[in-house]
Amino acid sequence: MEKQTILIVDDEKEIRDLIEIYLSNEGYETIKASNGVEALETVEKHHVDLIILDIMMPKKDGIQACMELRKTKNMPVIMLSAKSQDMDKILGLTSGADDYLTKPFNPLELIARVKSQLRRYYTLNADKPRNDSVLTLDDITININTREVKKGSESIKLTKTEFDMLEYMTRNTGIVLSVEKIYENVWKEEFLESENTVMVHIRKLREKIEDDPRNPRYIKTVWGVGYKVEK
CATH class of the missing domain: 1.10.10.10 (Winged helix-like DNA-binding domain superfamily/Winged helix DNA-binding domain)
Incomplete structure (x- = not known):
């Protein structure tokens, strides 16, 4: 089976590298970007199965990037944010994200959410009956x-x-x-x-x-x- 590709978008190199290590250990391919502008450019050039997207970034933040992304793309998006208020979570989900995780986060929880979103996006859809199309x-x-x-x-x-x-x-x-x-x-x-x-x-x-x-x-x-x- 072809490896699935995860785009990691965060302006902190340490966080990008940490997430990459855990995803690579699970067999995923990874691409990294440091801001929303790079993220949008990446999805136009590469096939991406899921995006892990930080909110607070320079040039174009995660909210703006997600809203622009949703005009043409439909892959799952998991948002990361240092903010834990309900309104910040609602804002992230409203912009088009499928899930939301607050920093600091447990990398194993992030991996579990990645697997869950990909399972929903691919496996469960592939198993849906074709009647009532x-x-x-x-x-x-x-x-x-x-x-x-x-x-x-x-x-x-x-x-x-x-x-x-x-x-x-x-x-x-x-x-x-x-x-x-x-x-x-x-x-x-x-x-x-x-x-x-x-x-x-x-x-x-x-x-x-x-x-x-x-x-x-x-x-x-x-x-x-x-x-x-x-x-």
Whole structure:
């Protein structure tokens, strides 16, 4: 099997080198960049399976780089930050990141998250049944095979997590889904204090598919229970 390539983006050389050692020991190829500008240039020149992206960097920070990256790329992004406040985490996830880890971090935890994100991105998607390849939600069309979403004739660019969430909820149209159930079915991990993570991705998804995100037509909140999709 061809080795998967991880892009490590951090302005601190010691951190880049430390992460590289642990990833190399797990059999991954690595590419390193010291800022957001270099990161964006790298993904245009090389195939990258996952990005580990620091937030606080010169030239272009991780938030800006992630938002620009999401215009064209869909690989998993794990954000690193020395900040631990909830709003910083929400900002990172809102910009398009799939996961968030606060510095100082345990390298073994980072490796576990890398494996989890790659498993979701490749293995689990490859195992999905090919039936029901096109789902519809009123004027929204979701092509499972090509992972394309259109609202009428307009293409909607979703991140990997946003697409998985929309697919899962659409397949369960009319059913009230708890935050825990959404997390475990989309992230394929045990639910551990992840309510904010689901909430942020729901909000981003609404911003992309709803005409009025404050008064959603498709993704409804069922207060005290969870969310449901309605046609």
